Amino acid sequence: MAVAFTLNxxxxxxxxxxxxxxxxxxxxxxxxxxxxxGCGEEQCGACLVLIDGAPAHACGRETATLxxxxxxxxxxxxxxxxxxxxxxxxGQCGYxxxxxxxxxxxxxxxNPSPDRAAIVEALDGNLCRCGSHPRIIAAILRAGRAA
Amino acid sequence: MIANTLPKSLQDNPRLDxxxxxxxxxxxxxxxxxxxxxxxxxxxxxxxxADELDISLSRLALTAGxxxxxxxxxxxxxxxxxxxSGGSLRIVCAxxxxxxLAEAATRLGRPAAGLAVEDGAITENGAPTGLDYWxxxxxxxxxxxGAAPLKPRAAHRLIGTDVKRLDLPAKLNGAGFLxxxxxxxxxxxxxxxxxxxxxxxxxVDEAAIARAGxxxxxxxxxxxxxxxxxxxxxxxxxxxxxEWQGGRPVTHDMGEAAHLVGQPAIHAxxxxxxxxxxxxxxxxxxxxxxxxxxxxxxxxxxxxDGAHLTIWSHTQGVYLLRRHLAAxxxxxxTAISVRHAQGSGCYGHNGAxxxxxxxxxxxxxxxxxxxxxxxxxxxxxxxxxxGTAMSVTIxxxxxxxxxxxxxxxxxxxxxHVARSHLACMLAAQSLPDPRPDPEHHDPHPDGGGGASRNxxxxxxIPNLTLDVHIVQRPPIRTSAxxxxxxxxxxxxxxxxxxxxxxxxGIDPLDYRLRLLSDPRARDVLITAAAMANWSGRWRGGxxxxxxxxxxxxxxxxxxxxxxxxxxxxTEVRLRRIWCAADGGLVINPDGARNQLExxxxxxxxxxxxxxxxxxxxxxxxxxxxxxxxxxxxEIPEITTTLLDPGDVPPLGMGECTMGPTAAAIGNAVAxxxxxxxxxxxxxxxxxxxxx
Numbered sequence: 001m002a003v004a005f006t007l008n009x010x011x012x013x014x015x016x017x018x019x020x021x022x023x024x025x026x027x028x029x030x031x032x033x034x035x036x037x038g039c040g041e042e043q044c045g046a047c048l049v050l051i052d053g054a055p056a057h058a059c060g061r062e063t064a065t066l067x068x069x070x071x072x073x074x075x076x077x078x079x080x081x082x083x084x085x086x087x088x089x090x091g092q093c094g095y096x097x098x099x100x101x102x103x104x105x106x107x108x109x110x111n112p113s114p115d116r117a118a119i120v121e122a123l124d125g126n127l128c129r130c131g132s133h134p135r136i137i138a139a140i141l142r143a144g145r146a147a
Numbered sequence: 148m149i150a151n152t153l154p155k156s157l158q159d160n161p162r163l164d165x166x167x168x169x170x171x172x173x174x175x176x177x178x179x180x181x182x183x184x185x186x187x188x189x190x191x192x193x194x195x196x197a198d199e200l201d202i203s204l205s206r207l208a209l210t211a212g213x214x215x216x217x218x219x220x221x222x223x224x225x226x227x228x229x230x231x232s233g234g235s236l237r238i239v240c241a242x243x244x245x246x247x248l249a250e251a252a253t254r255l256g257r258p259a260a261g262l263a264v265e266d267g268a269i270t271e272n273g274a275p276t277g278l279d280y281w282x283x284x285x286x287x288x289x290x291x292x293g294a295a296p297l298k299p300r301a302a303h304r305l306i307g308t309d310v311k312r313l314d315l316p317a318k319l320n321g322a323g324f325l326x327x328x329x330x331x332x333x334x335x336x337x338x339x340x341x342x343x344x345x346x347x348x349x350x351v352d353e354a355a356i357a358r359a360g361x362x363x364x365x366x367x368x369x370x371x372x373x374x375x376x377x378x379x380x381x382x383x384x385x386x387x388x389x390e391w392q393g394g395r396p397v398t399h400d401m402g403e404a405a406h407l408v409g410q411p412a413i414h415a416x417x418x419x420x421x422x423x424x425x426x427x428x429x430x431x432x433x434x435x436x437x438x439x440x441x442x443x444x445x446x447x448x449x450x451x452d453g454a455h456l457t458i459w460s461h462t463q464g465v466y467l468l469r470r471h472l473a474a475x476x477x478x479x480x481t482a483i484s485v486r487h488a489q490g491s492g493c494y495g496h497n498g499a500x501x502x503x504x505x506x507x508x509x510x511x512x513x514x515x516x517x518x519x520x521x522x523x524x525x526x527x528x529x530x531x532x533x534g535t536a537m538s539v540t541i542x543x544x545x546x547x548x549x550x551x552x553x554x555x556x557x558x559x560x561x562x563h564v565a566r567s568h569l570a571c572m573l574a575a576q577s578l579p580d581p582r583p584d585p586e587h588h589d590p591h592p593d594g595g596g597g598a599s600r601n602x603x604x605x606x607x608i609p610n611l612t613l614d615v616h617i618v619q620r621p622p623i624r625t626s627a628x629x630x631x632x633x634x635x636x637x638x639x640x641x642x643x644x645x646x647x648x649x650x651x652g653i654d655p656l657d658y659r660l661r662l663l664s665d666p667r668a669r670d671v672l673i674t675a676a677a678m679a680n681w682s683g684r685w686r687g688g689x690x691x692x693x694x695x696x697x698x699x700x701x702x703x704x705x706x707x708x709x710x711x712x713x714x715x716x717t718e719v720r721l722r723r724i725w726c727a728a729d730g731g732l733v734i735n736p737d738g739a740r741n742q743l744e745x746x747x748x749x750x751x752x753x754x755x756x757x758x759x760x761x762x763x764x765x766x767x768x769x770x771x772x773x774x775x776x777x778x779x780x781e782i783p784e785i786t787t788t789l790l791d792p793g794d795v796p797p798l799g800m801g802e803c804t805m806g807p808t809a810a811a812i813g814n815a816v817a818x819x820x821x822x823x824x825x826x827x828x829x830x831x832x833x834x835x836x837x838x
Contacts, residue, residue, distance in 0.1 A: 020378070021378065024376070024377065024378040027377075028376055028377060028378070031329075032321065033321050033322060033324075033326070033327035034320070034321025034322075035321075036324075036326070036442075036443060037326065037377075037443070037444065037521070038442050038443060038444075038524070039524040039770065039771060040381070040523060040524055041524060041770055041771070041772075043524075043770060043771040043772060044442060044524075044771055046442055046443065073321070074321055075320065075321045082319050082320070085315075085319055086311065086315060086316065086319065089309075089311060089312060089315065089737055089738075089741060091312075091315055091318065091319070092185040092186065092187070092492060092741060092742075092745050093184070093185025093318075093442070093489075093490075093491055093492030093493070094185065094314070094315060094318030094319070094323060094324075095318075095324065095441075095442045095443040095491035095492060096442050097318060097319055098319075098321065101319065119779075120779045120780050120782075121780070123779045124778050124779045124780045126779070127442060127771065127776060127778070128442070129439075129440050129441060129442050129491075129492050129494075129749070129776065130185055130492045130745045130749070131744055131745030131746065131747065131748030131749050131752075132741070132744075132745060133748060133777075133779055133782040134744055134748075134782065134784075134785055135741065135744070136779075137779070137782075
């Protein structure tokens, strides 16, 4: 079967059998590697994407459920947010950052100038092992100030 | 003959062209052995090279970690990359610059002293001469002499500045990792891992594997599924239901460090001194087995065309991996190429080499297509080498002044360094006729140590005895994890010192200063204490605590002092953390601060939360739910200060905050509770037990 949805603003139709996961559709099918495979268990947040604006784990979402939805991946988040991460040098290994960018995008869309507490709450499901948390918080504060 | 005083990296790779090449179009190709593992080394090395060569950063391209195209500098470990690779690169680049200037002087008929380099172009009194590095084209296939003077600190333009990480833009744009690499015709393998060391495979559901669209490969107990895509490999791996028999038994209580004490071990006495007379005090500290917890899984790609084997891996050492693979597979080293590609954050000997060996074995069993192996999250938790549990007992005799008159440390640990042993590779243990277990010795502390790393106090303590017991058959595979023994040892030393200070009725800061003559150690300690307003420290025992910790990583790298403020009721909440560090000449201060902060957060996570659980089926922590780490909501405000000790060489900084952070948290919790917890992690259960 095939499923049609909007991917990063463009209409797309992809094959999707029951059980096929969005993360594989994106990474393997579409070549969009920004959606990182972390745990495959919806526990780390590395694979976050936006579905109709809300953060969702691509590793736990079946592609077949996306008919008519709008999916946004890390590749398509606003440049200003990415720039804020670069300005704060918010990362070490960088593997978690796609998920952080996506979570930040969802937060800033509903709260354009979040304070530290709001950022912490929004990102608490995203793991970072290198300990870049303070810089990631600073980057989102910066993006909020710039908004 | 004059002894060769060049750094080891240059002795091992003695020609200029092993390090540097000028490419058409005004590019400079740097070749180094130290690889990017998330620590920012690629950027720091580029800064060093650009400064010594007088070129802009944008001209540089870097090849790091490639057995065909980059020098052998051993492993990227132990916070040594800036010291080793950076130091070597400085010498190489200074020498190339001097050779170019000499050649320009000859061609122009002018003294070299009047010439300079501006972004690769030779100038005289600021005016172009028409010559540049590329047109001069001095041959670089010549021996490195080390004769060219290095630039003084005042002449640095990029060293010491906050150059932005060169690798981050790609990683923020969806690329940059080995995980993202796709080769034509690539197939996907997953290996079935034995739950216990030495377990034998007695059954597997081959029909289910076939139904999942995969094929099954087996050699001895090395068994894998091969599928056309990653999803099918994952599904076939989940469907395989392997049955295992035997193996080294594991029980739940083997997860405690105390279980190591008294097991068959190799003993080394690294220091020995007579005991003093007087009152004796002792305490035992521990930490459990811990996991790397790298966010992304281990991955590798291998391709064998029947004659040559090529492997892409996020290994910390391409040359050692090649040596192991040659022995494992039975190919000459010349028939193997190992190329580094970046992985998720690397904090030590993780699953990278094992995944590479698995891909390489599958590629030789199935020549032709590139074969990619990517582990799952449970593979990481259950089959990467863990950081070992450690038990550290300190006994001291107190002098009349309340200061230690002797100091006896006894450590029980599993191996911290297993990488050099092929027999310790996961795949090697599953192939027919597995190699016998090697003997595990602890590296000598004077060379950095393993379990003994930072076991020797930084303080002026007389009559030191140090005994280390390395347990030879621990329940699970163990190897290097960030800082090795430094974290548990500094936790033990600094906790013990706080207890001695309390016993003597002396403030913990004053007590340390009485024992500390190293001026750089005093500086970081006094600075961190001032940052935290230590003199305003309150009476403890009422739920709020302030604690400090000090260390010099490996007793010879960077210094760090950390002060932590906590609140404790049923559990520990980190309120503030202050850190002062001295890493000598700092190449990239912002990058250094990033490393200091990262080390603080990772150490805090280990100290408060982390323990690998064991059970009859081996490691029972299989997911992030079983092995929680520090989250955003648990991260305190962190303030770091980098001291400038003047014109001194760089000291590795990547691991220097780990031990002091663990120690400062332990001391802050003790201050808050009025009683000490000596076993990490400092969990809710341990707090309840302490009260």
